[in-house]
Amino acid sequence: MKVTVVGAGAVGASCAEYIAIKNFAAEVVLLDIKEGYAEGKAMDLMQTASLNGFDTKITGVTDDYSKTADSAIAVITSGIPRKPGMTREELIGINAGIVKTVASNLVKYSPDVTLIVVSNPMDTMTYLVHKTTGLPKNKIIGMGGALDSARFKYRLAEAMEAPISDIDGMVIGGHSDTGMVPLTSHATRNSIKVSEFLSEDRLQQVAEDTKVGGATLTKLLGTSAWYAPGAAVSGLVQAIACDQKKLFPCSTLLEGEYDLDDICIGVPVILGRGGIEKIVTIPLSDAEKAKMQESAEGVKKTNALLEL
Numbered sequence: 001m002k003v004t005v006v007g008a009g010a011v012g013a014s015c016a017e018y019i020a021i022k023n024f025a026a027e028v029v030l031l032d033i034k035e036g037y038a039e040g041k042a043m044d045l046m047q048t049a050s051l052n053g054f055d056t057k058i059t060g061v062t063d064d065y066s067k068t069a070d071s072a073i074a075v076i077t078s079g080i081p082r083k084p085g086m087t088r089e090e091l092i093g094i095n096a097g098i099v100k101t102v103a104s105n106l107v108k109y110s111p112d113v114t115l116i117v118v119s120n121p122m123d124t125m126t127y128l129v130h131k132t133t134g135l136p137k138n139k140i141i142g143m144g145g146a147l148d149s150a151r152f153k154y155r156l157a158e159a160m161e162a163p164i165s166d167i168d169g170m171v172i173g174g175h176s177d178t179g180m181v182p183l184t185s186h187a188t189r190n191s192i193k194v195s196e197f198l199s200e201d202r203l204q205q206v207a208e209d210t211k212v213g214g215a216t217l218t219k220l221l222g223t224s225a226w227y228a229p230g231a232a233v234s235g236l237v238q239a240i241a242c243d244q245k246k247l248f249p250c251s252t253l254l255e256g257e258y259d260l261d262d263i264c265i266g267v268p269v270i271l272g273r274g275g276i277e278k279i280v281t282i283p284l285s286d287a288e289k290a291k292m293q294e295s296a297e298g299v300k301k302t303n304a305l306l307e308l
């Protein structure tokens with residue numbers, strides 16, 4: 001199975017590395033517009049193969065989409081990341097043009113591809129890919145919730161002084177500083193509700209820290225994060241490539257689910273060979289429903305900036 005990753009920057013290279021280390025894909029094609037950059041990253045990564053014990057072949061190319069032909073899955077990480085103090089939404093002006101062109105080139109050479117959109121503002125970029133590629137909705141997936149949920153689990157484990165492997169939890173809603181909806185009422189430690197371990201105030205703090213997880217790292221790093229984003233993308237790629245039927249929150253086109261329509265936003269889905277094989281509807285409290293609606297309004301406001 002061939003997987004293409006567009007953008008050989010921080011997230012793209014990290015994602016290619018995790019895919020290779022997990023050793024389930026025959027080939028990863030890394031493509032970047034910067035001359036020689038993807039070739040260099042691919043060569044460096046290939047020189048870790050004997051050290052890390054993988055057989056996935058990583059090929060780097062400069063803007064040559066013919067080399068991506070017949071990819072089963074392609075990941076779009078091309079575009080600019082935010083700097084400290086910026087929101088993800090501020091990236092739309094530059095990233096919309098890049099994502100539109102990249103998606104169209106990918107589909108031209110791999111008409112049956114499943115696309116995973118990472119570039120920000122991710123929910124709006126996922127919507128843009130729907131509006132411009134003509135791919136069926138099950139083949140367009142936005143990555144945000146898998147990462148946000150990993151950060152939620154990290155914060156819950158920290159607050160409870162528990163090992164992360166004890167924790168389960170999920171974040172739905174828009175992938176933005178204000179739009180994420182960490183489902184505190186559903187989160188558990190070995191099937192015991194986390195509210196048994198944490199006060200309501202502490203749980204609210206965990207939720208707020210989760211929502212600004214990306215901004216916190218951007219402030220520390222001077223650019224946005226890449227290890228957890230790369231690992232999260234590789235998890236989605238593996239679920240599709242290996243037909244795992246795993247449940248992740250992903251940005252997907254909603255047509256009435258969660259009382260939302262004509263929007264891509266994070267909800268739980270089942271991922272397998274068919275891409276998004278099912279949108280899972282879960283019961284939400286009235287407060288969570290209200291937060292989801294508010295989050296959707298924010299995403300729709302950003303979508304309205306697209307020139308469709």
Ligand SMILES: NC(=O)C1=CN([C@@H]2O[C@H](COP(=O)(O)OP(=O)(O)OC[C@H]3O[C@@H](n4cnc5c(N)ncnc54)[C@H](O)[C@@H]3O)[C@@H](O)[C@H]2O)C=CC1
Nearest residue numbers: 007009010011032033078079080081118119120122143229
């Ligand atoms: N959805 C999510 O959870 C996350 C999204 N992101 C987003 O991912 C994107 C990439 O972030 P980084 O990798 O940190 O940025 P980066 O700047 O390290 O890498 C981006 C790469 O895209 C390349 N590129 C630009 N235009 C291109 C084009 N037309 N064709 C091919 N390649 C092109 C650049 O040359 C660069 O190498 C950003 O928009 C960032 O906000 C980052 C982390 C998590």
Ligand SMILES: O=C([O-])CC(=O)C(=O)O
Nearest residue numbers: 082088214215218224225
């Ligand atoms: O924070 C950012 O801009 C990048 C991103 O989406 C994340 O790390 O969650």
